[in-house]
Amino acid sequence: MSAPAGPGPIRLGPMTKASTADQRRGEVLRAIVADFISTQEPVGSKALVERHSLGVSSATVRNDMAVLESEGFITQQHASSGRIPTEKAYRVFVDGIHRIKPLSxxxxxxxxxxxxxxxxxxxxxxxxxxxxxxxxxxxxxxxxxDLRRGRVKHCEVVKLAPSRLLLVLITDTGQVDQRNVDLTAPLPDDDVPRLRDLINSTLVGHTLDDASAEIAAMASGEDLRVPPELKDAALACATVLVETMLERSNxxxxxxxxxxxxxxxxxxxxxxxxxxxxxxxxxxxxxxxxxxxxxxxxxxxxxxxxxxxxxxxxxxxxxxxxxxxxxxxxxxxxxxxxxxxxxxxxxxxxxxxxxx
Structure with a gap:
């Protein structure tokens, strides 16, 4: 699990290595965070002693809480209330999670x-x-x-009306994108499979970005593979594909x-x-x-x-x-x-x- 650099291990006071008191305060802090997450209520020393096996008295826990508060790990909303964790405490708590809890x-x-x-x-x-x-x-x-990052597996061309087509792009990532194409003239039924084959020969196995030059050539009418009778339909489909490439689909x-x-x-x-x-x-x-x-x-x-x-x-x-x-x-x-x-x-x- 990665995370931004936090304050690191708790070091409370001028000591060269973690003391027993330092370790105990770390346990107290983790207990405070856990209890507050569970209840969303300020946590007091008495409750900590009752709920957790800290092995010390309430007075010792109160002293530890005072040190934690001075270090900015916990805060007190009111003079008589318990403590609540700060963002600094949550960061220490998260950094202390060394193993992801496994699901059953x-x-x-x-x-x-x-x-x-x-x-x-x-x-x-x-x-x-x-x-x-x-x-x-x-x-x-x-x-x-982003649709442009997947390689095209297939582009289906469906005739919705005499002058309207539906392009269905299917990528190797499992993404499906549908686009309507309005034609300037009706397209005969027999030309639909030919148009589909032409588009697929350009796109299949490539990303839209990789095929951009071929798509642009088709959109400009410069693709010599396009027969005259399919030129208008191919131009309309290629124009829609160019618009798709320009979109931020992510x-x-x-x-x-x-x-x-x-x-x-x-x-x-x-x-x-x-x-x-x-x-x-x-x-x-x-x-x-x-x-x-x-x-x-x-x-x-x-x-x-x-x-x-x-x-x-x-x-x-x-x-x-x-x-x-x-x-x-x-x-x-x-x-x-x-x-x-x-x-x-x-x-x-x-x-x-x-x-x-």
Whole structure:
């Protein structure tokens, strides 16, 4: 699991190596974070002693909490209340998660079964965010990959009307994209297969970017392979393909679980970012590998997300990341469970898209 550089191990006081007291304070801090995540209520020393086997008295725990507070790991809302963790504490807590919590075999089977029912890439990703929102009780997001990055497996040409066609692009990543093409004149039925073969001879086995020169030649009427009777239809289809290449098709976001964030008052800015999508898409576009990344509060560069935690990862393969997906929630979310869920769902999405 990767994460931005945090404050590192807790070092409380001028000591050259971790003392027993230093280790104990680390345990107290982890207990405070765990309890606050569980209850969202300030945590007191008495509750810590009762709930956790710390092996010390309430007075010792109070002293440890005072030191933790002076170091900026916990804070007190009111003089008589317990303590709540700061973002610094959450970072230490996350950095201390050395192993991703494994899902049970029934959980893994249920995830795979649900995702495998997807009919295409968009449906698989739609199911993935629905599943993540259900598993984590937070907002789940997934970025559709850029259509231009997949190699075309087939382009189907369907005649919808005498002067209207439907192009259906199918890529090796499982992505399906449909485009309407309006013609200047009716196309005879016998010419539809010929046009399909012509387009496929240009596209199959190539990305749209790789085939851009051939598509441009077809759109300009300079492709010598195009017979005169197909010239107008080929030009219209190629023009649509050029428009497809110019679009930022990765600027499409799947979102599920928005009601989960509405109930958290401090996340109103996150809700605005989700509605505009640009901020979240920029964040997911920065995903570069299959490792799980956790950014907490002010670690998130977009100001709109600085009240939230983002748990994200890529999907695809180590050689090619197709897009990013993840979960947005409050800073007190269930980190072990959320990290595990994001990791598992992305793993199975990657397997399905690879045909495994």
């Amino acid at each position: 075999a029934p959980e893994r089977r249920a995830i795979l079964r649900f995702l495998e029912e997807g009919v295409d890439m968009a449906d698989v990703l739609r199911r993935s965010v629905q599943l993540l929102a259900q598993l984590t009780r937070q907002v789940a997001v997934a970025q559709l990959p 600027d499409r976001l799947m979102i599920a679980g928005t009601p989960n964030i509405v109930r958290v008052g401090e996340l109103e800015g996150v809700l605005d970012a989700l509605e505009e999508q640009v901020v979240v898409l920029r964040l997911l576009s920065g995903v570069r590998d299959l490792g799980v990344s956790v950014t907490i509060g002010e670690e998130n560069t977009p100001a709109e997300l600085q009240s939230a935690t983002v748990v994200s990862t890529g999907y695809g393969s180590r050689d090619e990341i197709l897009g990013g997906m993840g979960v947005l929630g409050p800073t007190y979310l269930d980190y072990p469970g959320t990290i595990s869920s994001v990791h598992a769902v992305a793993h199975y999405v990657s397997r399905i898209l690879a045909g495994e």
